[in-house]
Amino acid sequence: MSPSNFGERYFSIRDQLASLMAGVTSLADDAGVDVSDALPSAVEVAGGLRRPFVLAVCGEVNAGKSMLFNALFGQPVCRTGVVPVTLEMTSHVHGARMRERNPELGVVERSLPLDFLHDFHLIDTPGTNTPDDFQRTLMRERLPEAELMMCVFPVDNPWGATVWNFLSDLSPAVIDKVVFVIQQADLREAKDLEVIRGHMRDLSMKRLGRLPPVFAVSAVRAYEAKRQTPADLAGWRESGMPELEEHIARAVCQSPQRMALLAEWRERAGRALWMIEDRMEEQVRGLHRHAGFLEEVEGEIDAMRERFVKRLPHHLQEVADVFGREADEVTRVLSRRLGLMPSVWRLFTRGRVGAGIERLFVERLESAVERVARSDADEVAGQCGGHWRALGPRVEEALGIRMEGQREMEEAMERARATFVKRLGRAAAEGVGRLNVRRQLDADLRLRNVSLTSFTAATLGFTTTGAVCGALGLRWLPWIFCGLAAMFFAGGVIAAVVTRRRITRDHRRALDEACGRFADTLRGDTEDALRMIFGEYAQCLGAVREHLVRERRAIEPRQRRWQEMFLHLKALEQEW
Numbered sequence: 001m002s003p004s005n006f007g008e009r010y011f012s013i014r015d016q017l018a019s020l021m022a023g024v025t026s027l028a029d030d031a032g033v034d035v036s037d038a039l040p041s042a043v044e045v046a047g048g049l050r051r052p053f054v055l056a057v058c059g060e061v062n063a064g065k066s067m068l069f070n071a072l073f074g075q076p077v078c079r080t081g082v083v084p085v086t087l088e089m090t091s092h093v094h095g096a097r098m099r100e101r102n103p104e105l106g107v108v109e110r111s112l113p114l115d116f117l118h119d120f121h122l123i124d125t126p127g128t129n130t131p132d133d134f135q136r137t138l139m140r141e142r143l144p145e146a147e148l149m150m151c152v153f154p155v156d157n158p159w160g161a162t163v164w165n166f167l168s169d170l171s172p173a174v175i176d177k178v179v180f181v182i183q184q185a186d187l188r189e190a191k192d193l194e195v196i197r198g199h200m201r202d203l204s205m206k207r208l209g210r211l212p213p214v215f216a217v218s219a220v221r222a223y224e225a226k227r228q229t230p231a232d233l234a235g236w237r238e239s240g241m242p243e244l245e246e247h248i249a250r251a252v253c254q255s256p257q258r259m260a261l262l263a264e265w266r267e268r269a270g271r272a273l274w275m276i277e278d279r280m281e282e283q284v285r286g287l288h289r290h291a292g293f294l295e296e297v298e299g300e301i302d303a304m305r306e307r308f309v310k311r312l313p314h315h316l317q318e319v320a321d322v323f324g325r326e327a328d329e330v331t332r333v334l335s336r337r338l339g340l341m342p343s344v345w346r347l348f349t350r351g352r353v354g355a356g357i358e359r360l361f362v363e364r365l366e367s368a369v370e371r372v373a374r375s376d377a378d379e380v381a382g383q384c385g386g387h388w389r390a391l392g393p394r395v396e397e398a399l400g401i402r403m404e405g406q407r408e409m410e411e412a413m414e415r416a417r418a419t420f421v422k423r424l425g426r427a428a429a430e431g432v433g434r435l436n437v438r439r440q441l442d443a444d445l446r447l448r449n450v451s452l453t454s455f456t457a458a459t460l461g462f463t464t465t466g467a468v469c470g471a472l473g474l475r476w477l478p479w480i481f482c483g484l485a486a487m488f489f490a491g492g493v494i495a496a497v498v499t500r501r502r503i504t505r506d507h508r509r510a511l512d513e514a515c516g517r518f519a520d521t522l523r524g525d526t527e528d529a530l531r532m533i534f535g536e537y538a539q540c541l542g543a544v545r546e547h548l549v550r551e552r553r554a555i556e557p558r559q560r561r562w563q564e565m566f567l568h569l570k571a572l573e574q575e576w
Helices: 008-031 042-047 065-073 134-146 161-168 190-207 219-227 233-238 241-253 256-310 312-337 340-349 355-399 405-435 435-473 477-541 542-575
Strands: 053-059 088-092 097-103 109-111 118-124 148-154 176-181 214-216
Touching: 008 042, 008 241, 008 256, 008 542, 042 190, 053 134, 053 161, 065 118, 065 148, 065 176, 065 219, 065 241, 088 134, 097 312, 097 477, 109 214, 118 312, 134 161, 148 161, 161 190, 176 190, 176 241, 176 340, 214 219, 214 241, 219 233, 233 241, 256 312, 256 477, 256 542, 312 355, 340 477, 355 405, 355 477, 355 542, 405 477
Parallel strands: 053 118, 053 148, 088 109, 148 176, 176 214
Antiparallel strands: 088 118, 097 109
8 A cells, every 4th residue: 555545445436336326327317217216316425425534533732633634644634833733623624725614613624625535534633631621522522423533642641641531431332443543653662662552452451441453653754754756655664654544444445334335325226227227128129119110111101002013004004095095196197197288298398207206196195194194193192191191190109209291291292293204204205216116107108208209200200291292283292191191190199098098007007016015114114103102202201210210329328338337336346
């Protein structure tokens, strides 16, 4: 043991246990556990574990009582002097600054900013031979409250009658807390000190019926050794102070009352930890239930989506019907555009029928598919809205939170509906492009244009030749060439009518054959669009997910704190 650290082990354990109980209380508050019955209040801790060890001195005037305190702690705690300085019972306690006050008549409370006074309260006395009767009475009443009382004898007169008379009036329980300290031991030889010890033991048995421990010290030498930098350990050992400090340390660390209190409050801290653990296990089970509830709700959303996916054949049949109706309409438009006059006009303007027909078909089909998609999206949104309204009471019952965000959910579903419709409309337009129906139509139209161009050129050529012959006055040739022109014109008309019927029939047949492929290409896009819209709805459950995340984030640190406190408590058990 080094100078002035006696009792350190007990005070360290005490402070750790007090800090641990404060941490347990804080953890209990975080976990929502009432441990007020298990753990002491702050007032109880201050009056129990935090209660300083009360160390008192008594003896005749100028016996060296105040210097003994100074030597024990290596600090000028008490005033000393050649003439008596301590005229009243003085209690030395910790304070932010030095001051003196009289909390009650006859006892001076002296506050000092010294750290060790957090753990020790020192009671200095004026002397058993003081002429003040009130002070002697006060000493008899208050000194028995000390946990250890050092009775100081000067080495030149250890038989002072007033000290022994004072001790004789104390109860055996108080005498058991008394130690004898022979001051100024450096003024005597070791053999003389042994003789003095022997006489004191004999007198103690006669007067007290007890043999208190006897220590011979030189407080002045110990004080000077401790005040040096670094401390003079050899001088401190030669002063005889280590043996006394060892005894004080044992009195502090082995005090039955303090050890019993440590054991009791350690057990209470353990009970509080088990209460918190039970609560946290309940919270973990609740978290699992909540996570299961969320999985159940997500499963319901997946089930709704699957029901719509299972309806896809019916939905695709509607799309096929729409495709067929639009194919009929586009075929009629194609037939009109392949009429005689429009066909002749395009011979000279090079109009692109195929591109126009495809563009018209895409526009009409996209619009029609969007109408179907809009109907489906409204139905999906209606299902989600109904599910949301029914979900609110369930969430409040299962999780204890209110479902908020009705408006945000509706806005999200509105955006999802718009995206759903646009996606399927775009998919329909892209699907038409992948059918490659226009390629055959363009090829047929090119052949028709070549044929009609040939008939038109021949008709115009023969007509022109006949006109020239007529102008030249040739009698029969104009009629021959005009007849040939009429014959080619009739052939062109017949070719236009025949090819018109054939091309419109072939194009309609090609569209019928492409209808199944178009529905298949739209199936994947419809599934993705449904997944997207139900995914948007699932994202509206963010409040539930955030609640679970908050619960998980709150529980995990508590579990770590609980584990640390439990291990700390076990370490304290092993330490004492």
